[in-house]
Amino acid sequence: MARVVVDVMLKSEILDPQGQAVQRALPRLGFAGIADVRQGKRFELEVEGPVDDAALGRIREMAETFLANTVIEDFTVRVDS
Amino acid sequence: MTARIGVVTFPGTLDDRDTQRAVRLAGAEPVSLWHRDKDLQQVDAVVLPGGFSYGDYLRAGAISRFSPVMESVIAGAKDGLPVLGICNGFQVLTESHLLPGAMLRNNHLHFICRDQKLRVENAATVWTADYEAGQEISIPLKNIDGRYVADEHTLDELEAEGRVVFRYADWNPNGSLRDIAGITNAAGNVVGLMPHPEHAVEPLIGTGRTDGLGFFTSILRKLVNT
Numbered sequence: 169m170a171r172v173v174v175d176v177m178l179k180s181e182i183l184d185p186q187g188q189a190v191q192r193a194l195p196r197l198g199f200a201g202i203a204d205v206r207q208g209k210r211f212e213l214e215v216e217g218p219v220d221d222a223a224l225g226r227i228r229e230m231a232e233t234f235l236a237n238t239v240i241e242d243f244t245v246r247v248d249s
Numbered sequence: 250m251t252a253r254i255g256v257v258t259f260p261g262t263l264d265d266r267d268t269q270r271a272v273r274l275a276g277a278e279p280v281s282l283w284h285r286d287k288d289l290q291q292v293d294a295v296v297l298p299g300g301f302s303y304g305d306y307l308r309a310g311a312i313s314r315f316s317p318v319m320e321s322v323i324a325g326a327k328d329g330l331p332v333l334g335i336c337n338g339f340q341v342l343t344e345s346h347l348l349p350g351a352m353l354r355n356n357h358l359h360f361i362c363r364d365q366k367l368r369v370e371n372a373a374t375v376w377t378a379d380y381e382a383g384q385e386i387s388i389p390l391k392n393i394d395g396r397y398v399a400d401e402h403t404l405d406e407l408e409a410e411g412r413v414v415f416r417y418a419d420w421n422p423n424g425s426l427r428d429i430a431g432i433t434n435a436a437g438n439v440v441g442l443m444p445h446p447e448h449a450v451e452p453l454i455g456t457g458r459t460d461g462l463g464f465f466t467s468i469l470r471k472l473v474n475t
Contacts, residue, residue, distance in 0.1 A: 182398060183356060183396075186358065237311065239351040240353065240398060
């Protein structure tokens with residue numbers, strides 16, 4: 169079965185306090201040199217049948233209407249090989 | 250004749266009973282609506298109450314928005330049905346695109362539960378007519394995803410059209426843009442806000458104030474007079 173990955177990230181202009189909290193914790197844990205952290209979501213979709221243009225089109229529609237809120241988030245769709 | 254006001258229960262809704270009680274105290278008849286039922290039972294208005302519908306999975310309100318009852322609420326709202334979204338209900342309304350913008354995690358990442366002072370900016374909506382513009386009220390606030398955001402253009406438009414209905418007064422509890430606590434749609438029939446008027450309707454409980462009762466008397470007066 170083919171896997172399609174949808175990554176959802178807050179738009180760059182949207183404040184991400186969770187990412188900031190992670191970034192601030194890093195020096196305390198001994199991880200230096202990380203200037204910024206943005207936290208997002210990754211969806212792994214196990215697709216029945218062929219991952220053709222039609223299937224990817226449906227997945228993009230799914231991402232746009234449901235997996236991401238495009239008011240605040242951007243998404244990417246890719247086939248995981 | 251009194252008005253019948255529907256109160257939706259999703260799995261994970263917490264404040265449906267308090268909302269029904271507030272509706273009753275205002276003198277209207279509460280009608281319980283179930284998330285899987287498309288039938289709005291010919292109610293005159295709908296309240297989407299607070300809670301954690303569908304566990305807030307994915308995003309707060311994101312799954313509720315696709316429930317059968319919301320199909321009817323969205324269609325009704327577009328035809329002028331008065332709809333009030335409180336807290337999680339506000340999140341459902343933004344996810345449904347009945348109201349612009351979106352709700353995000355509080356900027357300090359803490360769940361907040363306090364009495365919150367609000368300024369009524371728009372007392373002309375069907376849900377705020379019993380208040381006066383500029384009036385300050387104090388009602389409970391309890392959430393973790395209360396930070397209202399929208400792009401600059403949308404914020405300018407909301408302000409220019411008088412669609413910011415409530416702003417946080419004294420202190421912004423979540424980092425919401427332009428101190429916005431509640432907004433309305435262009436037609437004025439759909440209102441959403443983060444704080445909880447239904448928890449401030451009886452002198453016996455909470456702070457002893459009844460500042461939230463006006464939401465429910467406003468809509469009742471509007472419905473009975475038309």
